[in-house]
Amino acid sequence: MPVVSAFLMPGNPLPFLRQDNPPWAPLATAAKAAGEALRASRPDVLLIYSTQWFAVLDELWQARPHSTGVHVDENWYDYGDLQMDLRADVSLAQACVAGANAAGHRSKAVDYEGFPIDSGTIVANAFLNPGGTIPTVVAANNLYHDFATTEALGRVAAEQADLQGKRAAVIAVGGLSAGYFDKDIDIAEDRIVDEQSDAANRALLAAMEQGGADRLRAGLDDFAAAAKTDMGMKHLAWLLGGVGDFKNAHVHGYGSTYGAGAAVVEFKLA
């Protein structure tokens, strides 16, 4: 079994940066619990897709052996700096590039000092993989890829990990409802921006808990009709491509990030 665990993680850095803020603390606690579950699955590599790393030409795969340095989020710079500490499984990243190209999804590896790893990848990796000891393969969100293409890329990544005999954890980094407060708020009173988005988030999480890829796909259609979504929920396409199917899911936590929906979910694999 190449894929040993799978998780949905929030991409917004606020729960990581301000773990003491009451509305965000449960998400931080949930993310740490997910980290324990991930480590218990003993993965050799994390296959990460974050909605916040944009690409427009080709599909990009991170192949810098060790990305370090300070990252400042372009929105949430007031809340503190983020420390990049991301190790790449370079041979697997290169294999993913080759595999994706062979599947018709033109891809390139990137390996540049100072590359700005996106906030979502940084905080998900920090929660799940403190110290960055487990190597990763990180794929970009090509803005012109649809759900099916992203699912195919997740499948390629899992297949390549399997070919290398590696135990993989699939990590989808992104939010749920994407409506946010566009005015300053008291962060201690953060909540989902409206009731309809809250209901849509809860329905989608229920579909995850009930299990089954087809049920989740149907749930995503309903979700898209009811709420603004984070990048078409392509992070879940990556996850579905990686795992194929799943039995059910455990929601470790659900909450708001400046009005937008966020959840930590552990998927139990079929």
Add this chain to the structure above:
Amino acid sequence: MSQGKILAGFVAPHPPHLVYAENPPQNEPRSEGGWEPLRWAYEKARKSIEELKPDVLLVHSPHWITTVGHHFLGVERLSGKSVDPIFPNLFRFAFDLNVDVDLAEACCGEAQALGLTAKMMRNPNFRVDYGTITTLHMVRPQWDIPVVGISANNSPYYLTLDEGVEEMERLGEATRRAIEKSGKRAVLLASNTFSHYHFHEEPEIPEDMSREHPQSYKGYKWDMRMIELMRRGEIREVMRLFPEWVEEAFAEVKSGAFPWMISAMEYPTTPAELHGYGTVIGTGNAVMEWRLAA
């Protein structure tokens, strides 16, 4: 103190390919050139800036995207390395810029006074986005004029286009008021591409100009139509057609820099000068100048 004024406004698009093609010492990758007509257009813009001798350059960039309000660079000196996450093979630039914090704060205050959510970015470790850097480098490679950097609030995408444009126009009005009170001579830079349809795969040699042409004929025709109106000084007609242009040409002006600048300049009927037009990965890019004062 005499009243400050806006000397000129430029459409000054930001494809990092232009910096890459020029091979400045600040940028790590080396190129064989490329996109010469656009770079020659920027040479004319550089001459204009040299003639105008502004005290400050204000740039509104679509690649500093903010969700909660309009943000202004608020650290006196920002330096570091800006690696473009989209084109890291082309743009790894050592930036070092001086911010006119007084004017940025004044713009921020005027924006708040007009009912906009606005804030100052005070984090000294902030990585300045490649849009801001490319536009500034292409108009003034000496980097010797202080700048005001303004984010692209997400309102044209998050709200309706009309609501978003109205916010940008208010931001323009706030900018003008702040400049006038400052006593400074300012140049505005709208860091926008026009038609934003582009290719989805990069040539083996990015600067291989045999691969460069408009990606969309429809987008190209829209660009020519709008440029002609600008050259005739028909800016109200440009703004009337703005929603159609955005929709049909997928124009990057949607992100707000263009309406911000045009509003700040009080919808000038002065004919704009086209310094040049060219495509970058198929997108339409015009370097244009509205000269308002000497």
